Amino acid sequence: MAIRLQRLPSASPGIALAARAIAILFALITAGLLLAASGAQPLKLALQVLRSTFGSGFGLEDVGLLVTPLILTGLSVAVALRIGAWNIGAEGQFYAGAFAATGVALFVPGPTIVMLPLMFLAGAIGGLIWILVPTLARAYADVSELITTLLLNFVATLLVYYVATGPWLDPGGHALGTTARLKHDVPEFIGMVHWGFPIAILVAVITAAAFSFTRWGYEVRIAGSNPQAAKYAGMPFRRHLIVVMLLSGAIAGIAGMPEVAGTVHRLQGGISNNFGYLGIMVAVLARGSCIGVIAGAALMAVILNSGIILQTQGVNTSTVLAITGLILFFTAVGDELAHFRIVSSKPAEA
Amino acid sequence: MAMPDVTERPPGTPPLVQLRGIAKYFPGVVANQDVDLEVWPGEIHALLGENGAGKSTLMNILTGIYQPDAGEIIIDGYLKSFASPVEAIAAGIGMVHQHFKLVRAFTVAENIHLGWSETPRAISAQELEARTAQLSASLNLAVRPDVRIDELSTGEQQRVEILRVLARKARVLILDEPTAVLTPSEARELFKALKEFVARGNAVIFISHKLDEVLEISDRITVLRGGRKVATEPTSACSETMLAKLMVGHEIVLDDLRARGPNAVAKSNEPVVRLREVTARDSTGHIVLNKVSLDIAGGEILGIAGVAGNGQKELSELLTGMRAASSGQIMLGGRDVSTAGAGDFADFGVGHIPEDRLRSGLAPALSVTDNAVIREYDRAPVSLGPWYRPRAAAALARKIAEAAAVMVPNYSMPIRNLSGGNQQRFVARREMRIATKLLVAAYPSRGLDVGAINTMMRYFVELRDAGVGIVVISEELEELLNLSDRIAVMFHGEIMGIVDSAGADIEQIGLMMGGQRAATPVRAAAMVH
Structure with a gap:
């Protein structure tokens, strides 16, 4: 009898989920050890975090505010992955969406009931325009969207800094480096959590349904998984690539709108809070599943919120970033290990 | 040139290369079985056979790329085993592959000296080129040492490959379909160079499936079919018709x-x-x-x-x-x-069972169901208008799997988990429906x-x-x-x-x-x- 490892071509969902849970646990333990090594008391800090997050309505509301943009940016990345594209530019599209929604709010007159849908639409179009060039470059010249979407992030970030400190600077002068307070607010849903939260979940559900229950979704699934097979079946790969990438940009743009009109109420530099980049992690945690993105975003929001609490306890901000990195790392390891099983077998006969 | 004949040699002269009872198995495939081959000094020995007859596998064994599952390799009378091509070339066996293994951005001189134990540790480009020119002259293979590989014609690149092998003192040169990439005049030059090479007491193994050139260049011909040796004959006793028959098989x-x-x-x-x-x-x-x-x-x-x-x-x-x-x-x-x-x-x-089912006929990472409906997803019952119906798709997948007699434990598992035979039957049944x-x-x-x-x-x-x-x-x-x-x-x-x-x-x-x-x-x- 000999014990050996065998790699299976696919992992069963139960084992995969267990591997995820263990991976997160390991990441937290490692983070705890690091905190202990730097002189903090990890258990006390953990209790503090749990109490502040789940012990009160306020804590949960904070998480709710964080989860809203994360669902949408995560969904944006997950959607692009469906056609095999890496949208690293959700950050830039988020800014572009926030910029467009703010522009409409500042310069178009109208009642709030009309203005909010209009701003929502402006956000989507802003994100779409921001991914348009990378999309066409990929579709017609095979330029890697990884690079182009990433580079446009810096352009969008600086554009928003510029308008917020320059042409759109609050004329009332109440605050430095932001636009005036927007006249139209996304109404509140529960407590501080605005309607952006249920809308984000709705967008995720509708997108998931579109992929599962339409002919278009099926074609995208095939084309994204194997472009050669799409060619074989006569499916228009390029058209699907363009549509899906534009959709991905639009969703990230939508994320910017409730952030401006619901959470911050102003456009300011740094408004994205890295939500675009964190969306990549959310999508990876969700294994590219549109519904899974909701769970991934929730986890990420709890981590971010914990980070804020830890900061009030005097822990460095980079530590929080390190914890998120550790979770991603351990998850990747866990995903791979979930493919293995231990078998005992007789030694192979000669 | 005198026809090499075993009986004319003084007793005790060993063949340069002797393969005895070589066998090589890959999962489900017998690539070589019971192959004997003798190559004598001064001989151009042609290895003839259809695709998949086992020519390349046999030569990969001789050059240390593969290890045989059975049989012996005897070089110059000594039993050898090669763990890698480096050991084979050290024993005087070199191969020029069909696809050249040259660094395109390097010059001819650099390619000749790359990965060679005799290359001095520190040497200037001029010295490298001088050494190359010397080798080129002594082996009578004209190359331009200072030119980059990109700028050479295919025939010149092949000459560089051959020079590279011969510079390492190869006594047996194996050429895999060398004329496939050459113009007729380049081929004639190559043949001339090969004849000069064997006249110095070396040997060439010439892999081909072109009957006419095999008859033109070789001294003896060995035919492989289905991984086994069918015959070894002196070229003078061969004709195109006879070789075609041996190659394709008559029973x-x-x-x-x-x-x-x-x-x-x-x-x-x-x-x-x-x-x-x-x-x-x-x-x-x-x-x-x-x-x-x-x-x-x-x-x-x-x-x-x-x-x-x-x-x-x-x-x-x-x-x-x-x-x-x-x-x-x-x-x-x-x-x-x-x-x-x-x-x-x-x-x-029109149904299509493609050449490479995993690359184009299937999306390997997607489920059995997704792969089953790739031809009929756009019509009832799998879709109604723009709507796709997963249940109807699964029902169609079951129908195809039943017709193909494929046992599918779980229709949502990736289709790459099915065995190759099952995938092929599945694709065939799917295509037969349309x-x-x-x-x-x-x-x-x-x-x-x-x-x-x-x-x-x-x-x-x-x-x-x-x-x-x-x-x-x-x-x-x-x-x-x-x-x-x-x-x-x-x-x-x-x-x-x-x-x-x-x-x-x-x-x-x-x-x-x-x-x-x-x-x-x-x-x-x-x-x-």
Whole structure:
């Protein structure tokens, strides 16, 4: 009898989920050890975090505010992955969406009931325009969207800094480096959590349904998984690539709108809070599943919120970033290990 | 040059290379079995065989790329075992592969000295070039030491490869299809260089499937078929006809697959597919199919024979709408489909079992269900209007799996988890559902075991008896003779001729595979009636 490892071509969902849970646990333990090594008391800090997050309505509301943009940016990345594209530019599209929604709010007159849908639409179009060039470059010249979407992030970030400190600077002068307070607010849903939260979940559900229950979704699934097979079946790969990438940009743009009109109420530099980049992690945690993105975003929001609490306890901000990195790392390891099983077998006969 | 003859040598002279009882097995495949080979000093020894006959595997064993599962390698009288090509070259055995292994951005001198233990640790470019020029002069192989590989013609690149091997004091030079990339004049120069090389007491092993050049250059010829040695003969005792026969094999048992059942639909009078002077080019503009004219009737099986890479794949893509013709006309059931796409062909009733099912016929990472409905997802019951119905899709997947006799434990698991034979049957059954006019099967038995091959053949017979036209591309001539009504032979993107399988002359097919035209005019033979 000999014990050996065998790699299976696919992992069963139960084992995969267990591997995820263990991976997160390991990441937290490692983070705890690091905190202990730097002189903090990890258990006390953990209790503090749990109490502040789940012990009160306020804590949960904070998480709710964080989860809203994360669902949408995560969904944006997950959607692009469906056609095999890496949208690293959700950050830039988020800014572009926030910029467009703010522009409409500042310069178009109208009642709030009309203005909010209009701003929502402006956000989507802003994100779409921001991914348009990378999309066409990929579709017609095979330029890697990884690079182009990433580079446009810096352009969008600086554009928003510029308008917020320059042409759109609050004329009332109440605050430095932001636009005036927007006249139209996304109404509140529960407590501080605005309607952006249920809308984000709705967008995720509708997108998931579109992929599962339409002919278009099926074609995208095939084309994204194997472009050669799409060619074989006569499916228009390029058209699907363009549509899906534009959709991905639009969703990230939508994320910017409730952030401006619901959470911050102003456009300011740094408004994205890295939500675009964190969306990549959310999508990876969700294994590219549109519904899974909701769970991934929730986890990420709890981590971010914990980070804020830890900061009030005097822990460095980079530590929080390190914890998120550790979770991603351990998850990747866990995903791979979930493919293995231990078998005992007789030694192979000669 | 004197004919090397074993009996004329003084007793005790060992062969340069001696292989005894070499065997090599890959999962499910016997690549070599009981192969003996002797190569003497001063000899150009040709290794002849069809694709998959085991030539390359045997040479990969001799050069240390593979290790044999049985048998001995004896070099100059000493038993050797090579763990890597480095050890083989140290023992004087070097190989020039069909695809050159040169660094394109390096100069000739740099390539010659790359990875060579005799290259001095520190040396200037001028010295490297001088050393190269010296080697080039002493081995009588003209190269330009200071030129980058990119700037050389294929023939010059090959000379660099040969110089690289000879500089390392190789006594046995193995060349894999060396003339495939050469112009006729370059080939003549190569032959001259090879003759000079063996005149110095060395030996060349020359791999080819071109009969004429083998007869021209070699002293002795060894023929491999199905991984075994069939014969070793002095070239003076060989003829093209005899070699073709040895290469293809003559003990072919004809099954009655060609016989129709009592309920079979007769062969149609009107062709289902008609190609007229169709020419196709690859992405770089080279002609891959040259003025191909072909009629395929309903209820007949047309076999396409030929050495792989002579336009068969392109023909299968053309017949299924995956490749556009650059000129000529394609008619499908009386409709001009010259400009239609793959989706249109499928809608018109053309099924396609592609050459590489995992690369194009399937999305390996997606579920069995997703892969099952790739042809019928756009119609009821799998979809209604724009809506896709996963349950209906799963039901169709079950139906296909049942027809293919594939056990699927879980329809949402990735299809790559199925075995190769199961995947192929699954694809075949899926395509048979839509193939109401034509089924194109490219190398359908590649990688399958005998049982799975028989099942595939039965599928084709079943479809033929239902009145569908079938094109089967294969490099197994026996398989084509047993199955098809007619066989078209392809060479360099052209159809050399079409012969009836009944009473087909295998030697003639072998010659056509080597580039000879059919005795009967091609156009006349291409007509159905």
